[in-house]
């Protein structure tokens with residue numbers, strides 16, 4: 001199986017951030033404005049200004065092991081492998097990134113070389129959005145278009161309302177509150193997308209609200225005790241509202257003393273949570289008069305989340321005969337036999 005996440009730069013240098021942003025922002029699923037106009041804007045303005053600004057932000061969250069998004073994705077994939085093995089599933093888990101290193105084609109090639117004949121694709125995104133989930137599918141289809149013998153493929157579209165995902169989120173929040181007490185308001189901040197995508201039929205907005213409602217129900221929160229917001233707006237177009245930071249500023253000004261922020265659309269801590277929320281939004285709330293700001297970390301490699309990922313995977317593997325992978329010696333023997341017969345492998 002392939003566990004897929006967004007991707008991240010190799011280092012926090014401006015050069016690597018620029019390379020990453022160029023690939024990410026050239027994806028027509030991510031920026032849906034007429035190609036020619038966007039390419040001129042992207043190369044003429046955005047890629048001249050943004051890389052150095054973003055690189056400084058990346059530098060502020062970079063760890064000794066590298067980008068937090070990569071480190072957590074790697075840990076989750078290892079945890080998932082251990083869970084599946086423990087539960088007797090003969091499944092190889094790899095992770096891949098949609099943009100940057102550890103690309104989807106490279107990891108599908110690796111799975112195929114390891115003898116995989118069936119591949120389950122599981123996104124690290126609980127909510128479906130064309131900007132993220134559909135773009136993963138594009139990359140898989142593109143790879144398949146170049147392959148002679150395509151493995152059977154299954155795609156998990158979303159798990160925004162899965163009781164195991166909601167349960168893991170609720171446990172994360174509850175544990176945090178056991179240690180740090182309760183806030184006046186729990187802000188559930190989701191990554192934003194342009195508002196236009198909602199009118200074009202993208203289910204992302206509805207799925208975020210369903211996740212939020214289920215999480216609030218599980219935590220026993222009243223409507224006044226939580227608020228849904230959208231972060232990470234880019235450009236001048238309208239994105240999904242209410243926006244996270246302006247909402248926090250309003251709350252601070254209105255006398256809300258303590259807010260806790262959780263980011264349910266991110267299963268891994270990354271730039272958008274560690275810098276935009278835990279640094280920028282924190283400062284904005286406190287500056288507006290708020291007294292206490294608590295950021296509740298993402299699910300990362302929490303055991304309950306790894307178990308949830310394992311059970312979601314198990315459910316989507318149903319009906320697929322368990323495959324026995326040939327060991328390395330068998331693979332090597334069949335490859336040399338094929339080569340001896342003149343095959344091009």
Ligand SMILES: C=CC1=C(C)c2cc3[nH]c(cc4nc(cc5[nH]c(cc1n2)c(C)c5CCC(=O)O)C(CCC(=O)O)=C4C)c(C)c3C=C
Nearest residue numbers: 006007008009030054069129131132191193234270271272
């Ligand atoms: C320009 C449009 C963007 C859309 C639409 C968008 C949707 C979207 N993104 C995520 C998850 C992540 N985004 C991350 C970073 C990031 N996102 C955008 C732009 C859009 N995202 C940019 C330009 C960046 C890079 C940083 C920056 O320059 O601001 C990340 C973090 C990556 C990391 O390395 O840590 C994640 C994760 C979702 C879920 C989503 C739509 C639902």
Ligand SMILES: [Fe+2]
Nearest residue numbers: 006191232272
């Ligand atoms: Fe993003």
Ligand SMILES: [Fe+2]
Nearest residue numbers: 232271272276
């Ligand atoms: Fe951001």
